[in-house]
Amino acid sequence: MTEDEDALLTVRELRTHFHLDEGVLKAVDDVSFTLQRGQTLGIVGESGCGKSVAALTLLRLLPAFAKVEGDVLLRLNKGGRRGEVVNLAKLNPRGREIRGIRGGEMAMIFQEPMKAFSPVHTIGSQIIESIRLHRTRDRKEAREIAAQLLHSVGISNPGQRLNEYPHQLSGGMRQRAMIALALSGEPSVLIADEPTTALDVTIQAQVLQLINDLKEKNKMAVIFITHDMGVIAEMADDVAVMYMGKIVEYTTVENLFHRPAHPYTIALMNAMPSVRRKRERLQPIEGAVPIPINIKPGCPFFSRCEHAVKGWCDKSDVALTQIAPKHWVRCVFMQPREQGGAI
Amino acid sequence: MRENGKTILEVDGLKKYYPIRKGFLKRTAGHVKAVDDVRFAVREGETFSLVGESGCGKSTLGRCLLRAVEPTAGHVRFTLRSGETVDVPGLDGDKLKTVRREMQMVFQDPYSSLNPRMTVRQIVAEPLILSGLARGAALEERAAELIEMVGLNKGHLDRYPHAFSGGQRQRIGIARALATNPRFVICDEAVSALDVSVQAQVINLLQDLQRSLGLSYLFISHDLSVIEHISHRIGVMYIGKMVEIGDAEAIFARPLHPYTEALLRSKPAADPNMRKTRFVLQGEAANPADPPSGCPFHPRCPYATGRCKTEKPELAEAEPGRSAACHYAGELRLQGAG
Numbered sequence: 161m162t163e164d165e166d167a168l169l170t171v172r173e174l175r176t177h178f179h180l181d182e183g184v185l186k187a188v189d190d191v192s193f194t195l196q197r198g199q200t201l202g203i204v205g206e207s208g209c210g211k212s213v214a215a216l217t218l219l220r221l222l223p224a225f226a227k228v229e230g231d232v233l234l235r236l237n238k239g240g241r242r243g244e245v246v247n248l249a250k251l252n253p254r255g256r257e258i259r260g261i262r263g264g265e266m267a268m269i270f271q272e273p274m275k276a277f278s279p280v281h282t283i284g285s286q287i288i289e290s291i292r293l294h295r296t297r298d299r300k301e302a303r304e305i306a307a308q309l310l311h312s313v314g315i316s317n318p319g320q321r322l323n324e325y326p327h328q329l330s331g332g333m334r335q336r337a338m339i340a341l342a343l344s345g346e347p348s349v350l351i352a353d354e355p356t357t358a359l360d361v362t363i364q365a366q367v368l369q370l371i372n373d374l375k376e377k378n379k380m381a382v383i384f385i386t387h388d389m390g391v392i393a394e395m396a397d398d399v400a401v402m403y404m405g406k407i408v409e410y411t412t413v414e415n416l417f418h419r420p421a422h423p424y425t426i427a428l429m430n431a432m433p434s435v436r437r438k439r440e441r442l443q444p445i446e447g448a449v450p451i452p453i454n455i456k457p458g459c460p461f462f463s464r465c466e467h468a469v470k471g472w473c474d475k476s477d478v479a480l481t482q483i484a485p486k487h488w489v490r491c492v493f494m495q496p497r498e499q500g501g502a503i
Numbered sequence: 504m505r506e507n508g509k510t511i512l513e514v515d516g517l518k519k520y521y522p523i524r525k526g527f528l529k530r531t532a533g534h535v536k537a538v539d540d541v542r543f544a545v546r547e548g549e550t551f552s553l554v555g556e557s558g559c560g561k562s563t564l565g566r567c568l569l570r571a572v573e574p575t576a577g578h579v580r581f582t583l584r585s586g587e588t589v590d591v592p593g594l595d596g597d598k599l600k601t602v603r604r605e606m607q608m609v610f611q612d613p614y615s616s617l618n619p620r621m622t623v624r625q626i627v628a629e630p631l632i633l634s635g636l637a638r639g640a641a642l643e644e645r646a647a648e649l650i651e652m653v654g655l656n657k658g659h660l661d662r663y664p665h666a667f668s669g670g671q672r673q674r675i676g677i678a679r680a681l682a683t684n685p686r687f688v689i690c691d692e693a694v695s696a697l698d699v700s701v702q703a704q705v706i707n708l709l710q711d712l713q714r715s716l717g718l719s720y721l722f723i724s725h726d727l728s729v730i731e732h733i734s735h736r737i738g739v740m741y742i743g744k745m746v747e748i749g750d751a752e753a754i755f756a757r758p759l760h761p762y763t764e765a766l767l768r769s770k771p772a773a774d775p776n777m778r779k780t781r782f783v784l785q786g787e788a789a790n791p792a793d794p795p796s797g798c799p800f801h802p803r804c805p806y807a808t809g810r811c812k813t814e815k816p817e818l819a820e821a822e823p824g825r826s827a828a829c830h831y832a833g834e835l836r837l838q839g840a841g
Contacts, residue, residue: 206698206699206700207698330787331557332787333787360556360557360725361556361725361727361766361769361770362556362765362766362769362783362784362788363556363787364769364771365769365771365784366783366784366785368771369783387698387699388771389699390728390770390771390772390773391771393771393772393773393774393775393777393778394771394772394775394778396775413775414775417773417774417775427700428699428700431699431700431702431703432699432703432728432773433706433726433728433729433731433732434728434772434773441710442703442706442707442732443703444700444701444702444703444704444707445700445701445703446704448668448670448671448701449698449700
């Protein structure tokens with residue numbers, strides 16, 4: 161993929177493999193993308209495609225036996241090292257440096273705030289802890305910033321809410337508090353992993369709007385992980401479609417919805433009641449996502465693809481190929497012959 | 504098969520109140536009105552969907568119908584295959600057994616709704632044994648027939664649930680529900696836990712079975728896209744109350760209740776060109792233990808007037824075949840989805 165001098169985050173050939181008793185599980189396999197300031201990258205895929213593991217890999221939040229390869233180049237925005245580029249993939253996952261970046265330069269919103277918050281500490285103490293780690297040592301000032309943050313995410317009566325425990329808040333409120341916690345270190349990259357999946361649709365609309373407003377205001381870059389194409393259409397500038405650990409299509413949101421190219425992307429759209437015309441019969445993708453342990457070389461979608469050709473698609477790994485400006489696809493039928501493709 | 508006009512299920516004045524107990528003596532301090540005076544009817548061969556946000560009482564309502572939860576008051580008139588109409592809440596003994604044979608349920612979570620210690624054969628055969636419908640060779644034959652009906656094969660019968668994916672488990676749940684040859688199936692968030700590619704398989708299966716077996720569905724879901732795709736008619740619920748009932752296409756095109764409009768317009772459209780046309784409803788659903796006065800939706804309603812704060816609107820016919828619980832139904836110009 162193209163090199164970009166001003167990119168805030170450049171991920172190159174990222175691989176996260178787990179060596180299990182049953183074999184090698186390639187949860188993330190050759191993932192590359194770039195992210196600019198003020199941009200939202202959507203990562204979409206079905207459960208088990210590796211989208212959450214990819215997010216956790218960026219922050220180095222995986223257990224020690226996960227093997228990480230590739231580059232995660234983050235341009236720092238704060239402190240004395242402003243402008244410097246750090247390769248997160250090469251850092252010690254338990255070291256001081258990554259701990260300064262986590263929550264500081266790059267923060268994450270999780271799907272289930274009930275699990276992400278500690279149940280035995282108040283909302284306030286958890287947010288204040290993060291502020292004192294990344295912004296100020298002063299307790300009183302930290303408390304004021306925390307109240308301000310809760311106010312900015314639309315929580316009324318923030319002074320009182322700081323003293324409440326996570327279980328005292330409703331689901332929507334908890335997700336807002338989670339966002340406030342993520343923003344407490346003033347990150348330049350916000351990773352949101354299915355932040356609205358557990359919410360009702362009217363509350364989802366509120367949270368999506370909130371994330372977009374805060375992105376504008378704080379000039380953040382957002383990585384938005386979801387399985388919902390509707391949310392992608394609403395939020396993303398660029399989209400990466402993942403299947404079995406690989407990006408199979410990477411393009412702008414307009415291209416994705418109006419000119420999808422990979423058979424998996426097209427099949428996924430046809431299976432969606434929200435995308436299909438009303439009442440038309442859905443076209444499911446036959447079979448289920450295979451378990452990505454000891455997978456054979458070749459296209460990951462080979463076993464379910466209706467266009468798959470034996471001898472072409474299952475021969476060797478397919479490279480992500482550029483088919484148009486800002487449009488990359490991993491399919492043999494989009495690849496020129498000299499690169500091992502079919503055209 | 505759809506709409507030969509006959510009603511299969513008629514619900515009238517159905518209530519389910521849960522007492523709130525307080526203090527040392529556990530005195531009843533009030534009630535959570537999970538289902539509050541709900542009235543609707545389902546026709547033979549149609550899919551009637553209940554839609555609403557979590558806590559609106561849609562699942563409790565579904566459970567009240569076959570008395571998995573005992574309703575507090577009201578009527579559930581169910582027409583049996585024999586042509587006889589019975590009122591489910593007052594039944595016991597053999598009649599209730601017959602009702603439960605003809606009214607079955609598919610649950611949301613395919614992981615927790617199947618007993619991990621039973622083989623698929625035992626799971627599918629259990630309703631047949633309990634209702635005394637088949638035994639011996641006939642039981643074996645019926646189990647094989649059922650499992651093939653849902654797109655699995657006989658070889659799967661001897662395996663345990665853990666060997667199956669989410670979509671396959673949901674198929675097993677459907678086979679179990681169909682074992683006693685029901686006429687009416689309650690699908691409580693039956694496809695919500697599935698991935699889209701697999702969800703489409705199960706939706707198609709449910710639609711095929713409806714056609715081939717002449718089933719009527721009560722389909723409960725919070726997913727508006729699925730509801731729009733599968734429903735013939737829709738009931739919209741808000742904190743225990745039915746706020747709008749009508750034809751699916753009509754409701755999606757032009758809702759009559761402001762809450763329905765809010766729901767439809769909160770749903771992200773799967774089209775990047777449609778951005779910014781959404782409107783965002785403020786606030787959260789009210790607490791059903793302490794509902795607001797007047798119209799329960801008035802604190803969040805952008806069209807609310809003084810009358811809405813004091814006067815409770817009843818669900819009334821606003822147009823032929825459509826009803827809404829809003830003082831201004833038909834007067835407001837509300838927008839549908841897309």
